[in-house]
Amino acid sequence: MPDTVLPKQIADLAERVVAENAAVGRKVVLAESCTGGLVAAALTEVPGSSAVLERGYVTYSNTAKIGDLGVSQDIIDAFGAVSVACVYAMAQGALERSEAADVAVAISGIAGPDGGSATKPVGTVVFARMVRGEEQPTAEERLFDEHTRAGVRFQATLCALELLLP
Numbered sequence: 296m297p298d299t300v301l302p303k304q305i306a307d308l309a310e311r312v313v314a315e316n317a318a319v320g321r322k323v324v325l326a327e328s329c330t331g332g333l334v335a336a337a338l339t340e341v342p343g344s345s346a347v348l349e350r351g352y353v354t355y356s357n358t359a360k361i362g363d364l365g366v367s368q369d370i371i372d373a374f375g376a377v378s379v380a381c382v383y384a385m386a387q388g389a390l391e392r393s394e395a396a397d398v399a400v401a402i403s404g405i406a407g408p409d410g411g412s413a414t415k416p417v418g419t420v421v422f423a424r425m426v427r428g429e430e431q432p433t434a435e436e437r438l439f440d441e442h443t444r445a446g447v448r449f450q451a452t453l454c455a456l457e458l459l460l461p
Contacts, residue, residue: 299340302449308456309337316347319461324396325351326364326385328376329404329420333452334459349396352389360403364388377403377415379434382423386432390425399425400458406447417442420451424458433458 299306316323325335325348335351338344352363357376360366365388366381374380385401393399404420411417418439425432439450 301337301340305333305337305449305452305456306340308453310341312456312459313338313341313344313347315461316459317343321347321397321461322349322393322395323347323459324349324389324393324399325455326382326389326399326401327351327353327455328355328360328385328402329406330402330448330451330455331355333448334400334402334455337452337456349393350389352385352392354385360385364392375415377405377419377421379421379423379436382421383425383432383434386423386425390427397427398459399423400455401425402451402455404447404451406444406451407442408444418447420447420454422451422454422458 332353338348354360354363357371364385366384370380382401382403386399390399401423405411405417407417421436423432423434441447
């Protein structure tokens with residue numbers, strides 16, 4: 296039986312995220328959309344992850360983003376779910392709803408094969424990282440070269456895990 300069901304690159308990075316966050320006593324919360332819980336799954340593959348992962352939200356639909364994380368309908372209408380404004384609100388909502396997390400990471404994107412547009416092609420993924428007590432989150436939009444659903448989700452999971460490193 297394998298030690299993990301995940302690709303080695305993701306499993307190794309998740310192990311590092313758990314170890315480094317545990318070492319500094321930091322807990323994390325996730326707000327995932329296009330990754331569908333892959334980041335949380337990667338962390339929970341690691342023994343001792345309960346010391347680090349406080350909770351995770353899989354808010355795949357806009358209704359879930361609004362209802363579970365408090366993202367404003369106005370943000371969705373004006374900027375779309377795949378936008379810096381949306382992931383900022385997702386990270387903020389996750390951190391506010393968390394009991395003990397010190398940092399939140401949010402992910403939303405277009406994994407394909409459908410759903411892309413000229414301005415937001417397949418492979419567009421947006422990330423936000425918010426640390427409790429800091430006013431300004433960090434956010435970035437990435438366009439991954441991968442053009443398969445699995446490839447986009449793989450790259451997005453790696454990027455989100457990197458954002459969780461202290």
